[in-house]
Amino acid sequence: MPDGALRADAETLERLYRKLYLTRRFEEVVADIYPTDKIKSPVHLSIGQEAVAVGVCDALRADDVVSGTYRGHAAYLAKDGDANAMMAELFGKDSGCARGKGGSMHLVDIAHGVLGSSAVVGSTVPIAMGYAFALQREGRGRVVAAFFGDGATEEGVLWESLNFAALHKLPILFVCENNGYAIHEPIEKRWAVRDLIAKVAAFGLPASRIDGSDVVAIRAAAASAVAPMRRGAHGPSFMECTTYRWREHVGPNADFDAGYRSRAELEPWAAADAVTRVGAMIGAAARQTIESEVDRQVRDAVAFAEQSSMPASIELKTHVFA
Ligand SMILES: Cc1ncc(C[n+]2csc(CCOP(=O)(O)OP(=O)(O)O)c2C)c(N)n1
């Protein structure tokens, strides 16, 4: 349940608000466009969960790396991934970040440190860990943040990755976006032991549970986790960020009539919404400037996607494994 009070200087709040508002706005526009069938891939929206990716990525450097999941819009945008290339990717266009071949679940922007994501639950965690192994050898103080859902903790590879990262003291921040559900299945029906932090700590790395609506607390926790990693030898950390998915598992709609959760469950999360709260904390003029700039950025991304071409048929045989 959310409870945090947000405290940060004006410049930080404005920077956080720009990212929060961009992620929210981008996905609201995606949800509006979705019924037209211009968007060619399924979409797993992060609406309601944005503060986790925004807070963590604000603690990262431009040359750090993130890995996300099929619910990866927020991590991509929070890490400064190219918004035009992302929208074009959703439209299946040649100018998309994966040349129109990946869609929403496979966003990638290596120039901005966004590793490719995957629809296979848990699968990006060991890849992120391998990247952290490489960064440790590189020795330039870069770190990896690996985002994954609560469902990924039911995959053995998550625990293998925690063990390996702790053993080799890899510079990786594991970030569990715990929204309480894997598709329609609540945690109570899935976890024998509900205390995720205790389970993780048994693998030998520091772990903390944080209110995922408190973007400032998330930023602070991520910053204090990665600072010692950059100096070497400290090793990984784990953050469990409690959050809530406002829309259906996949698709643009609400699903409180689907029978597995109630609208009342949303209420405390909506009241603690980081986008609304941070927006209310910054000055009116700054807020208006940020919103109109971001609105334009999202409109430009849609125009870019619409004006781009579909991939040529030769693309069927390029950049494919076999
Ligand atoms: C290895 C694997 N098993 C099962 C699935 C089917 N599946 C797709 S999404 C999902 C739920 C994952 O939940 P969570 O990790 O909590 O992420 P969230 O959707 O809540 O963000 C499952 C089980 C899959 N894609 N990959």
Ligand SMILES: [Mg+2]
């Ligand atoms: Mg989940």
